Amino acid sequence: MKLFKLTLWTIASLTGVSLFVGGVGGALLLRHVERTYVEMQAYANAQGARRVSRLLEQQLAAGATPKELEHRLQTSLTHSPYDETGFLCLLDAKGTVLCHPDAKSVGMNMSHAPFYRLDNTRTSPVGEWFGKKKGGSGLLLDQDYGGKTQIVHSEPVRGTDWSVSVHSNAALVEERVNRLRRAIQRTAIPILIGFIAFGTLAARFVGRSYEHQIEAANMDLERRVSERTEELREAMARYRNLFESAPSAIFLRQQGGKLIDVNTKAEELTGFSRETLLTLSFDDLCEKVGDLPSSPMTVNSTVNGRHAWAGALTTNAASRHDVHVREVHVYESEIQEAQGDFCLEIVQDVTDQKLLEAELNQSRKMEAIGQLAGGVAHDFNNVLTAIMGFSKLTRSAYPEDETIQRNLLEVINAGERAGNLTRQLLAFSRKQILQPKIVSFNDILSNLEKMLSRVIGEQVEIEAHYEPDLWPVRVDPGQIEQVVLNLAVNARDAMPEGGTLRIATSNFRQCDTNEGLASTSHCEDRVLLTVSDTGTGIPNEIRDRIFEPFFTTKETGKGTGLGLATVHGIVKQHGGDIEVDSAPGRGTTFRITFPTTEGAEDVSLDVQAKPLPRGSETILLVEDEPGVRQLGETILKDLGYKVLTAENARAALQVLASFDGAVAMMLTDVVMSGMSVKELVQRLGETHPKLKVAYMTGYTDDTIVDKGVLQEGVTLIHKPFSASTLAETVREVLDRGVHANGLH
Numbered sequence: 062m063k064l065f066k067l068t069l070w071t072i073a074s075l076t077g078v079s080l081f082v083g084g085v086g087g088a089l090l091l092r093h094v095e096r097t098y099v100e101m102q103a104y105a106n107a108q109g110a111r112r113v114s115r116l117l118e119q120q121l122a123a124g125a126t127p128k129e130l131e132h133r134l135q136t137s138l139t140h141s142p143y144d145e146t147g148f149l150c151l152l153d154a155k156g157t158v159l160c161h162p163d164a165k166s167v168g169m170n171m172s173h174a175p176f177y178r179l180d181n182t183r184t185s186p187v188g189e190w191f192g193k194k195k196g197g198s199g200l201l202l203d204q205d206y207g208g209k210t211q212i213v214h215s216e217p218v219r220g221t222d223w224s225v226s227v228h229s230n231a232a233l234v235e236e237r238v239n240r241l242r243r244a245i246q247r248t249a250i251p252i253l254i255g256f257i258a259f260g261t262l263a264a265r266f267v268g269r270s271y272e273h274q275i276e277a278a279n280m281d282l283e284r285r286v287s288e289r290t291e292e293l294r295e296a297m298a299r300y301r302n303l304f305e306s307a308p309s310a311i312f313l314r315q316q317g318g319k320l321i322d323v324n325t326k327a328e329e330l331t332g333f334s335r336e337t338l339l340t341l342s343f344d345d346l347c348e349k350v351g352d353l354p355s356s357p358m359t360v361n362s363t364v365n366g367r368h369a370w371a372g373a374l375t376t377n378a379a380s381r382h383d384v385h386v387r388e389v390h391v392y393e394s395e396i397q398e399a400q401g402d403f404c405l406e407i408v409q410d411v412t413d414q415k416l417l418e419a420e421l422n423q424s425r426k427m428e429a430i431g432q433l434a435g436g437v438a439h440d441f442n443n444v445l446t447a448i449m450g451f452s453k454l455t456r457s458a459y460p461e462d463e464t465i466q467r468n469l470l471e472v473i474n475a476g477e478r479a480g481n482l483t484r485q486l487l488a489f490s491r492k493q494i495l496q497p498k499i500v501s502f503n504d505i506l507s508n509l510e511k512m513l514s515r516v517i518g519e520q521v522e523i524e525a526h527y528e529p530d531l532w533p534v535r536v537d538p539g540q541i542e543q544v545v546l547n548l549a550v551n552a553r554d555a556m557p558e559g560g561t562l563r564i565a566t567s568n569f570r571q572c573d574t575n576e577g578l579a580s581t582s583h584c585e586d587r588v589l590l591t592v593s594d595t596g597t598g599i600p601n602e603i604r605d606r607i608f609e610p611f612f613t614t615k616e617t618g619k620g621t622g623l624g625l626a627t628v629h630g631i632v633k634q635h636g637g638d639i640e641v642d643s644a645p646g647r648g649t650t651f652r653i654t655f656p657t658t659e660g661a662e663d664v665s666l667d668v669q670a671k672p673l674p675r676g677s678e679t680i681l682l683v684e685d686e687p688g689v690r691q692l693g694e695t696i697l698k699d700l701g702y703k704v705l706t707a708e709n710a711r712a713a714l715q716v717l718a719s720f721d722g723a724v725a726m727m728l729t730d731v732v733m734s735g736m737s738v739k740e741l742v743q744r745l746g747e748t749h750p751k752l753k754v755a756y757m758t759g760y761t762d763d764t765i766v767d768k769g770v771l772q773e774g775v776t777l778i779h780k781p782f783s784a785s786t787l788a789e790t791v792r793e794v795l796d797r798g799v800h801a802n803g804l805h
Contacts, residue, residue: 098237099212101275103199106147106214106227108279109286113149114216114225116290120297121220128321132398135160135167137293147229147282152215154222227282312406318342321403330387330410332377343406347372353390368393374408388412441479442759442780447688449476449781454695480781497535497635499658502566502590503527505538506545513549513562520559521552528567534588535658540631547624548592548651555596555649565591569654586657593650599643607641673785674792678725679703683713683741684757685733689780693728696784697791710736717749724752726795731758731777755794757782 120130134151138160151160156172199213210231215224304311310327314320323338331338331346338346353369374389392407452472459465506527513523545564552562569589599607608629628651632639636656643649680702684690687708694704705720707713710733717724727745729738738756745752757778778790 094237095235097272098275099231101272101279102212102229103214105275105279105282106212106229107216109149109282110214110216110225110227112283112286113227113290114218116294117218117223117225118220121218125297126321127221131159133293133297135164135398136296137289138162139164147227149225149227149286152224152226154224159223307407310408310410312338312343312346312408314343314404314406316402316404318344327408330376330389330408331374343404345375347374347389347391347406347408349391372408374410388415440759443686443689445476445480446759446781447686447692449473449480450692450696450784451688452476453784454692454699476781497537499533499535500538501531501533502541502588503531505541506564506566509542509545513546516546517549517553517562521556522559522561524561524563526563526565530568531566532568532586532588532657533659534655536635536655540635544628544631544653545590545592547628551624552592552594552596552649555594555598560595560648563591563593565589567591571654587654588657590653590655591650592653593648595648598645598647599641599649600645604641604643673700673788675701675788676792676795677701677703678795679705679720679722680791681705681707681713681716681724681727681729683707683710683727683729683733685709685730689730693787696787699784700788700791702791709733710738710741713741714744717745724749726753726755726791728755728757728778728791731756753794755790 117130117134121127125133131151138149139162148162150158150162150166152158152171156170156174158166158169158171161167197215212229212231213226215226217224304322305324307324307326310330311324312320312327313322319342320339323335327338328335333341349370349372351371353371369390369392372389372391374387376385376387388411390409390411392409394405394407396403396405449472452469456466456469456473506525510523510525517523549562552560556562567589569587570584571587572584607625609626629639632653632655638654640652641649642652680697682690682693682697682704684693684706685708690706690708694706697704705716705724707716710729713727713729729741731738742754745754755776755778757780759780776790776794778786
């Protein structure tokens, strides 16, 4: 009995020991399997964390800013799968989440979460671990995710206070271990004893199985991280390429105005380097001056939540030598990110466009006024021709009557002043008939000096500086004299207490450089005429208006406002340019340039007085204005000529067809109703080839004048004309003029 009991006790003891050993062995096996899986998972996490950490370090070394990297990483993580298997995030030294696949988790703090390192038995807050900027693996009890334990590996990013943290759910390890534990519990004691006997082998087998699974999971995680990293690199490259190649200046700023990125166009526009711009605020560079008016672009911007406004952009004066403050249009868009709100400013420089628009508007205004002035002057000249002509004829008819002589002289003087006014209108409108000659400005100015002294008075001293070997120009001497006289009178009025009028000539080479794919430069020889005074100067607010017709700052009755307008018109009609430099208190300087020409200068500019020539030939007078037609007929008959008259071109053809005698010359107005003068001359060239032709007009026309310059060999009489002018012109045409067929 004792032996049986002993045997049973021994068997029970052995069974108990076996069960105890089996239980302890099973528990140790489960713990070994669990730790092995944790270490494998931690190793996989470490590989992924190191890969991303090295990539961030490379981007920082390439010049990317921390803010820019946070934005790119968050964008990539937002489009990454986020499930229970694991995720990647970015934390700073305080344990604050900077980037996370779940945007709601950005900004959360994990510094107080308990952390158990795999290589240390001590539990410490995660903030202490991150603060030391050391990498490692461990178990994290994340209270913010329902108290779940996570397998974590953190890798520091050198040069920053960041750590890349890769997390895996530890519950998956526990689930596998629990399944194994339940299987052991369901196994019978013999199986348990057998399991204990082969525990080591089973442990190794299970370990290898889990090792293969961990290795497969690790490879999959590495593949996914590598794919996301490559996508992130390509996205960053595309973004930078689009950003830098944009045709407009782009500024990326924080809500407070601090600039965090700019493109190449922004550097070119401001004249500042990128490094300097990133130290500035956008508000320091650009000041808003108003909202842009409604347009398709601005309406579209408003609909899409953007804002468009006009601003004044201050540039680097040391780098830009044109306009220091540029007019710009700013198109502003707000960008909301998990890291914060940003503003994208697209800036377009419209300074040059505004200047061109202002010049175009001024040109159109001057052209419209010029057309009106030219038309009025033409009609006015017809009236003046009759008034002055008949006044002179009446004075000649009553030489003994002093009252008639005195009254008609006043009429003639008034007519001459009116004629001068119309000539100024024609000069301003660039419709004055030019009779150019190849001359030297020095000769014109030398002949004009005595007249200038009488015009400006003794209080103003004239200083003349003429370049000896001045290049010749092709100009109308009378018109150039008018330019200098008008400028001299203005200078005199600007120096009521006296001063100095300086007139200078010089040779000048003007070069225009065009920047493009190939830089080219075009140079032109020009003659520079400079007229300056020491007067009061021109205020800045009216400088842009001085060439407008009828604009004057003089008292009523002391100026017509046509002086500088006439100067501008004459200069432009000669193909020249005029610039003014003036400021209150330092006088005014006009610089006028004219193109040079080749050829010998005309012998003399002086017009010699000649006796009034007469004749007996027959002349056809064609004029649609009755007063002018009657005046011309009277003057020509008094000079001995036979005169036929016609009111238009068709009437002239009829008069010639019905006249049996020989007609030596036709004097015709340029512009008449009905048949054009050009057609009339062409038809007479066929039927009366020896008929000589002269023209008279109050303004120019394309049939006679090409771009305002008298064609070679054509004779034209300006209205209003005097009896002597008509007599001399008619005699000259009859002796050496051009026939209707174009031959001399």
